[in-house]
Amino acid sequence: MGQQLSDAVATLSGVGPARQKGLAELGINTIADLLTYYPFRYEDLQVKDVNEIADQEKVTLKGTVASEPVLARFGRKKNRLNFRLLIDHDVYMVTFFNQPYLMKQIETGQDLAVYGKWDATRSSLTGMKIINPNNADSAFGSIYPASKTVKQGTIQKMIKQAYELYAPVITDIVPANLRAKYRLLPRRQMIHDMHFPASQADSTAARRSATYEEFLLFQMQMQVLKQTDATTNGIAIAYDNDRLKAFIKTLPFELTHAQKRVVNEICLDLKSPKHMNRLLQGDVGSGKTIVAAIVMYAAITAGYQAALMAPTEILAEQHANNLAQVFADTDVNVALLTGATKPAARKTLLAALAAGEINLLIGTHALIQDGVTYANLGLVITDEQHRFGVNQRAAFRQKGGQPDALAMTATPIPRTLAITAYGEMDVSEIDELPAGRQPIQTTWVRSNQANSALSFVHQQIDNGSQAYVVTPLIEESETLDVKNAEALSANLQEYFGASVKVGLLHGRMKPEEKDAVMAAFKAGDIQLLVSTTVIEVGVDVKNATIMMIYDADRFGLAQLHQLRGRVGRGTKASYCILVADPKNQQGIERMQIMTQTTNGFVLAQKDLELRGAGDVLGVKQSGMPEFKVGDPIADLTVLQVAQQDAHAIVQQPDWQSQPDNRALAAYLSQKLAAVGTLD
Structure with a gap:
């Protein structure tokens, strides 16, 4: 071989x-x-002329060693190595800190190139490394x-x-016609110039070629997955349209235009024999859950089971309670399965599920564990899509004969970025809020104004409302001057006195402790809840009208928006108070835009511009691909061109066997075999 x-x-x-x-x-x-x-x-590392160097610039100087190196030790494990370098009749001092082993490499009279930081006032160089100029x-x-x-x-x-x-x-992977069209380097040269460029122009050309190659290969994977998905026999769910319309009429509110449009898009997919793989995006409070309820009911009218997976037990329980009420007058049998389900109840539930008696199962990742067998699973919905890994989503799909898949997220991803993150999915957007939703008034105060904000919180609590107070850290940190949750809850309890019950919720607590605190807050036994961001996603307490966020500049805009969405869920006016002392202009801009708009998509776009994709979505958990060279924001045009090219390639009949595409096809089959899943 x-x-x-x-x-x-x-x-x-x-x-x-x-x-x-x-x-x-x-x-x-x-x-x-x-x-x-x-x-x-x-x-x-290009050797520079001393006269052209700016103060504190990192440069390479080349000269002749003009003095014996001297090593001086000071403090514990600290040392300084000095010698003089003769360059064009002038002598300059070179100093290396804590690299005593370099003594052996420095001899008087020898030619030497040194890379370091230039100090213009002293005409000296703080060395970082010695370079062998011939090598x-x-x-x-x-x-x-x-x-x-x-x-x-x-x-x-x-x-x-x-x-x-x-x-x-x-060998080259990108087809020759595309390499010629965009003047890309041959792959061998591209790899060489990425690692060993001889000039700035070489590295720029190599990076341009590498960015396109990376985006094209990613988009080809997405297109092949999408094509395979479309040709994989899904389920044609022939739902009962009359029953569905009658069910929608029983809802206590009129659907928004956006909800109606999205329901139609999903129902068309359900009817089609092609496998559905759709992402439903909707801002906080836009009514995604009711859309999920309608489409799950559609699948159930056709004799199928539906399943809804949520990332936390609290959220799964909330969905189960809400949907039990929505389906109270129907033949939908709702059940809840989480890690907390007792063994005896679990056994009974699993038997009923396998027999088809339960037609709507809601739960956490317990839904995809071994031993959970569905009689006739037709539709699976994952809530807060970015909280689940690829393998979890794939395992869900293997539970039935390719059930249709709908993913929901309240983390607004601009459409431009959605093609990157979920390129193999069709995207539906709910882009309007239901009538009657109270706008949330957002204000930003500096930390020295926090006490006046707290007196406003006290008034609201005296009027029967509840409040969240969020802080970024749990315990003392020497490096970050932030209010930690434990100290803050103690201080607030002292501030509000015995008339207000202050609760504490943070990530180090056991799940059952978190659930108990959250249940007490929902029941109104706790009026003010101090929390880290564990309350971020989906929890619904209609009586909570204030969200106060300390050190708000330490959160991303998307995260602040998620937190803000925890209030304003009832009929009362609601408020979000950001407490922050941003250190730079970007931080100030982020606080200002939070007070100017409550549109999650506008905020997400702004967050992308200010921080980049990785930070916004928390790449590790978001399902966002991590690119080695390309930046999906800065190089968005290249990404879109690569997507169009990939789409054009897979549209060609028998594209894999065309000589120009063979290397590309071989690369993809190897890559997709390694992934081992079409999700």
Whole structure:
């Protein structure tokens, strides 16, 4: 077989089991992973003229060592290495801190290139590393994301070794016609210039080619998954339209235009024999749950079972209670299954589910565990989609014969980004709020004005309302000057006195403790709840009218918006108070926009512009792909072009066997086999 990019990194010299484990933690398992482990920045190692250097600029100076190196030790484990460098008849002092081993590399009379930070007032250089000018691979030093176990230098050496050994087997993946159209570099050169650019222009051209390649490969995966999904036989759910219309008429309110449109989109998908894979986006309070209820009822009228999975027990329980009321006068049999379900009750429930007696099951990830068998599952809905991993969603779909899948999220993702995160899904949006929803008045105060805000909170509580107070941290932190939840709850209890019961909720509490506190708040036994963001998603307390958020500038806009959405769920006027002392202009802008709009989609777009995709969605849990080079915000145009190109490729009949696409098809089949799922 010879060498292949799919070879394990262990084939390189110096990679034993410990290093292999460290590399795996960085996502590097194969030679291909290593070669596409791109630098996130470069150090300019080109030798500069002393007269052209700005103060504090990082530069490389080249000269002759003009004095013996002197090592001075001071303090515990601290030392300073000094020597003089002769450059064009002038002598400059070079200092290295805490690198005593460099003594051996410095000899009087030797030519030396040193990379470091220039101090213009002292005409001296604080050295960072010594460069062998005859051996430099390029004029730019590549800087990689490293870890405690795998250091920067190790990554650099391994990439150099891998490139030297495997360059001959690096072949193009992007079809030749697209490479010509966009003037992209051949893949071998692109990889070389990403790691070892000779100039700024080389690195820019390589990054441009790498960004397009990465986006095209991602979009091809999305298109292939979508195509496979469409051709996979789903279920044609022939629901009873008359019964569905009659059910909608029994609802105590008129659906908004947006809700009607979305219900129609989903019902069309249900009827179709193609497999549905749809994302339903709706801002906080836009009425996604009732849309879910309507489409689940549609599936049930056709004799199918429906399941709704929520990320927490509190939320699952809330859905079960609300839906039991919605379906009170129908033949829908609602059941709740969570980790808290007692063994005896669970056994009875599972038997009824397998027999088809339960036609709507609501719960947490307990719904997809082994031993949970459905008689005839037709529709699965996941609430707060981004809280579930790919494998959990896939396991859900395997519970039935390819049941239709609907994912719901209240984390507004601008449509431009939705094509990235959920490129294989169709997207529906509820973009208006139901009539009668109270607008939430948002104000921003500095921390020295917090007491006047608290007196307003006291008035509201005296008038019979309840309040949330949110803070970012749980316990003392030396590095962050933030109010922690425990200290804050004690202070507030003292401030409000015995007439107000203050509760505390944070992430370190056991689930049953959290549930007990939340139940007491819902029942009105606790008037003011101090919490970290564990109350963020979906919990519904209609009597809560105030959301006060300390250190609000430490949260993203999307998260602040989610928190704000916890109030204003009843008929009373509601308020959100942001307490923050932002340190920079961006922080001030974020506080101002929160007071100017309650539209989650506007906020999400603004958050993307200010912070980038990874921060907004919390990449690790969002299902957002992590790109190595491309930035879905900054490079959005490239992303959209790549999507159009990918779409055009898969529309061609028998595209895989066309000579230009063979390398691309081979790459995808390998990639999709590794994923092992169409989700």
